Amino acid sequence: MRSERFEKGDSVLKIILIYITLGIFCAISVYPVLNILSISLRPASTVFSTSLKIIPDNATFDNYINAFLKYDLSKWLLNSLIISSLSAFFGVILSVTAGYAFSRFEFLGKKVGLSMLLVTQMFPATMTLLPLYIMLIHYRLSNSFLGLVIVYISTTIPFNIWILKGYFDTIPKSLEESAYVDGANITISFYKITLPLAAPAIALSALFSFMGAWSEYIVARVIITASDKLTLPIGLTNMMGQFTTDWGIYSAAALITAVPVMIIFICLSKYLVGGLTLGSVKG
């Protein structure tokens, strides 16, 4: 039973065991998503049910239709799309150069700078909300997409820099050096040589920035109060009443929220392996 497709020297039993283990973990990781799906398909009268069926009896798409009809879901989707895309775009632009600098250059405070980036993650984020809010009001950026984007960028930059720095470290320097010999300056070699090679890490940091903005709630809640500018997470939490929540519609909307990021995530998942380099095995 030695095949090219398996590891050499693995017994059948071992292979079966591996599959069973992975199967269990997959089930646990996927089940909650199926749970939302199941609730979203239930007719309003049986949202609460003790049945474990994934596709319920009398499954219906009413909740999905109602999510768009009864709530401004399409508006929220659009707003979130704009905000998340802008955050991803600027988040990457800003961190890519910094990541490059941390990887390639020697300068005063490089080590301190890198650890300072980590340090920014240590202060409870909810508490910085009040000063941030005061500052945004001062610059007349409250209730604007721009204000929100600026905040999101700043929260993603530190992690992005770490990822990008780690990845740049794995790209051999010799490539750029040969470009210098050909007369290129540092800007050209950065754009023409290093950046294309770092595509996986760039895609990943864009993904993380996008996701962060797509699902952020606490900051958005305070900064955006105009009803036509609400983002998806705020809209979703608005669906929950003080006492009552229509869980069917909520689940439908939650799934509509989660699916786009899930798709992007799956498409980029090959980059996740190897692109996620916080530190590197290679020197």
Add this chain to the structure above:
Amino acid sequence: MELKTLQNKKQNRTGHSRNMAQTRWTPFFFLLPSLIVLCFIVLYPLFYEFWISFRNVTLLNLKSGKYPYIGFQNYIQILTDPLFYKTLLRTLVWTAINVFFHITFGLFLAILLNRKLPGKSIIRVLLILPWAIPQYIGAITWRGMFNIEYGAINILLTKFFGPNAAIPWLSDPKWSFIAAIITNIWLGIPFMMMTCLGGLQSIPQEFYEAADTDGASGWQKFKNITLPLLKPVITPAAVLGTVWTFNMISVIYVITYGAETEEAQILVSLVYKKAFSYFRYGYSAALSVIIFLILMSFSSIFIKSQKLED
């Protein structure tokens, strides 16, 4: 061992020589954009919080913006309160359990996925799903699954172990704390798994082949090749994971219905409660500064000890 010295040499060579195209201004030019944003959006709020932690803010004077200076009183009040130490201990337990399971499960799954295995790309996609779901949606879904009557978990438990096996996940603070831990472990495994997988794939296969010819067992290979080589990958991930988990408010907030009970409360949820229910921004800021100091000292000690081992 030879590998390590080789690495060090390489690092030394590339590290200390200045790039031929670099001028004195280049690094600054590259850093400037993000530096500006960070200084304004990250540093200013930090300074502000530090400043306000020495002041007395209550609902009554919140709007006026004039907060009397009270020295270290907020800090003294926190540090003399037994509740702080109880909550700190619970936060440590919360963080330790979460990070431990994130790393062990993550590493375990990464090792399985690093083998030749038909269908592993599909398995990988399924396993990273929890990461792709917005956190609060994940947490609310789990809360639904922990429901005593209608939740999937108790339905399964009663099916297999009889009607008395149902666990009061959400009403008993002890169980709701455990429920929050389970949820957070579920959320955090994919990140560690992918980080480890990335690290594993960059370990040259020759090491294992060499070990095989020496007749090393699987465990020996894991202990002598995999773990030491993964260390530079796992260390920053573990530090980040610890920091994130320590300050993870959303999961515990959602699962425990606002972390009202002291027995299911961690330090950040205490901060949140004092600030937004009681408008004690000064007190909360002081508590945040304490959290900040705890995390900072932990990280620097942890990273130093890792380096010393090398």
Add this chain to the structure above:
Amino acid sequence: MKNTKKVLTLLCIVALLTGIFAACGKKEASNQNDQQQASQPAPEQKKVEIAFWEQDEANARNTLDALISEFQSQNPNITVKRTHFETEDLRKNFTSASLGTTGPDIVLGPNDNLGVFVPGNLVQSAEDVMGADFFKNFDSVALEAAKYYGKQYMIPDRNGNELCLLYNKKLVLEAPKTFEELMDISKKLQSEKKVQYGLAFNKVEPFFTVPFLGAFGGQVFDDVNAQSPKPTLDTPAMLEWAKFLLKLQNDKIIPKEADYDVASNLFKEGKVAFLINGPWEFGTYVKAGMDLGIAPIPSINGKYPAPYSAVKGYCISAGVTDPDKKAAVKKFLEFVNSKDAQLKMVDAHKQLPTNLEALQDSKITSDPMIAAQKEQLSKCVPMPIITQMRAVWDAMKPVQQELFAGKIKPEDAPKKIQKKAEEGIKALGF
């Protein structure tokens, strides 16, 4: 080389810091500028935008939207922007927004918000804006509940919010008068396997258990109108309350665990015969095809439990100073509190209106659900709305949960609640 770098870094830091401090210093000045600009005389029919925040349930939101568009077509120069918040978020955001200029102009919410809004100087007197005459057409009880230390800060738009006993007429023909009866009926139905439990209510929130405290003669404050009211929670009544709740659970009258949704759905599915819930949910059960009965919560040892009654209403932000805006706000509030508008809202929230004309309308007087509420309302006590109440809720909630979970003995509960409430009140700065 190194020195230049050092100097450079230092310069940058200094530049940044001065920028930051300059920004702080300028803040107040620019705020004043804003206000001056805003108050400059404008041509007639100046466009005014009113920011309106609410925390209503979905049905009421739809009605509000309809009312707003009607109002806007009558007043083309005024736009009303409605934003929905969850109750806690509304309080939180209004408080932080008061530090800036982006807050709402009008807030619709329960009267216990006043306990935060008034001490925090977030709202202004409604009488000053609306004029005293406006209030002549309001129910006096509702008006009283919308005052804070004697001053009218809120315009009440509905009265009630009280908990009642709901029963499933398919299981129970007539509402029990006493709790003993209720327990007997429950046990009988349980032994006949018709229901899982007798009674259900939200066991997470003390709002749903505090009525029983009244049945044992307890109240949470010594005197809510005093300058500094003291919590009175370590009392024999509280001990009775704790023992009673635990007995309900131990006798399996109520489920071991139930939050709002579980309780509500057990009732909807016919798995419990009785439910304690408020008027905002009546419509749901009727829509689900239930034969719904409404009655006062039955008496315990001859004394009726006292649910909290509360009013909901409109507050005007302290930030509304511009005369044009004030006029627009006044117009809008007159519109939404007219007889017709209030009657439309009643369809959504199923509570008593506050407009005297609306109260006399046949739609209200002939509605059996509203009639049943009146009976319960006569046994209610007004919910304390002072800021300190927050500390009482926060003290009761965890201890109540611990009590149901068996973590604390009923004998120890009153003392713990009292201690927590006292700490909470101190933390609030009183």
